[in-house]
Amino acid sequence: MLSNQNTFFTAGLELEYKLIGTSNDCYDVDRELHEMGFDWTSTGPDGSAAPDAETIFAPMPVNENGIMSCALADIARLLEALESLGADCPVRVTGLGMHCHIGNRLVTMNPAEYWEAAKRAFAEGSGNRRYFRPDTNDMTDVMSLALVKDVVQRYADHQGDIDAILAPSRREGRSEARYCHSIRPVGFHGHYRDQFEAATNINRMSVILGSLGQCEKYSAINLEHWSTKNTIEFRQHQGTLELAKMNKWVGLLVTMFQHSDRTRLRYPTLETVNTPDMPHRPTSKVGVAWALCRRNGGAHVHDIMAATGWTPNDIRRTVSEWRAAHGDQAVITHNQQSYGARYGSTNGAHDQTGYEIPETYQRGEAGDVELLPANRAGVTSIWGSVADDAFEYFAARRQALSR
Secondary structure (H helix, E strand, O other): OOOOOOOEEEEEEEEEEEEOOOOOOHHHHHHHHHHOOOOOEEEEOOOOOOOOEEEEEOOEEEEOOEEOHHHHHHHHHHHHHHHHOOEEOOOOOOOOEEEEEEEOOOEOOOHHHHHHHHHHHHHHOOHHHHOOOOOHHHEOOOOOHHHHHHHHHHHHHOHHHHHHOOOHHHOOOOHHHHHHEOOHHHOOOOOOHHHHHHOOOHHHHHHHHHOOOOOHHHEOEEOOOOOOOOEEEEOOOEOOOOHHHHHHHHHHHHHHHHHHHHHOEEOOEEEEEEOOOOOOOOOOHHHHHHHHHOOOOOEEHHHHHHHHOOOHHHHHHHHHHHHHHHOHHHOEEEOHHHHOOOOOOOOOOOOOOEEEOOOEEEEEEOOOOEEOOOOOOOOOOOOOOOOHHHHHHHHHHHHHHOO
């Protein structure tokens, strides 16, 4: 399992908006935000027709509740500053989006320390180097292909539920939504399902998503940044300066990953087993043999024979008993080539091998992360594992947007 109480997700936001009642352009906003202390943002033109500006945030620590408390006050202050500079996301203006980049590794360091480091890196860096990347020891492994596929397909299969909680201009079939086109065809019931499920890497998945619309970048979920920014981009949410909307959307996306991770996937179940220091009377022959084999590198059969008076057959019988008692992997066999002897040079005497008992070994089921069978997997719904307060919030949003 990837997500647990000792890890958190990260999210970077790209916020598009109009500049109303001001002579400011996007470059003025960038300069003034930096003068106000928000040097962990970057503002510039978006490149599409509707927005006057786009502000990009440093990646934030997030969880199922949205933006974590250590960053929340900073984001609230930033949104207030943007409004004071003329930023607005009027309902009448279509084509404004809020793109959310979810990091493809979870982080294990202190969230407050991460947020300070992320702001500092963004302020001091440029290009993709401005995105803070913790040390490898402070991150989990990269998300599995199975996890990303499942989140994408759940989103696609429930595209209608997603549409219902977002602005009409961002919904499937609307011309204004061409920059976040529907991915419904890759869902569990879509006609691109088999192709998508057969994909063996992120690049192939990205190409399939892109083929559903104008290009790879403009799908509702964009995988183009997997290797450059190390993120998965969710593009469908409308532009907003409302912290509650921003927070709940981020929390919903995180919960989708958590739900798939915790209830819909089978992870290899490897565990570390400790071998005993001395399970026998130390002065007995079997105790002496155990002590020899538990040394780093183990012991040659000749060394065990010399110390115990045993024959090779005695040693093989004892090793079989050890494996029966402590597990097959509790005793490693070093073959005759390990000791420089040619294969077949022992003439069947089996006295050119050796044995080692490691202090620990891995036991369990290896293999890839896989989707659980349908009768064991959690629900596909986007509401799976969503907390009541978030569920009620989105129910109210759905009702308000249906009027």
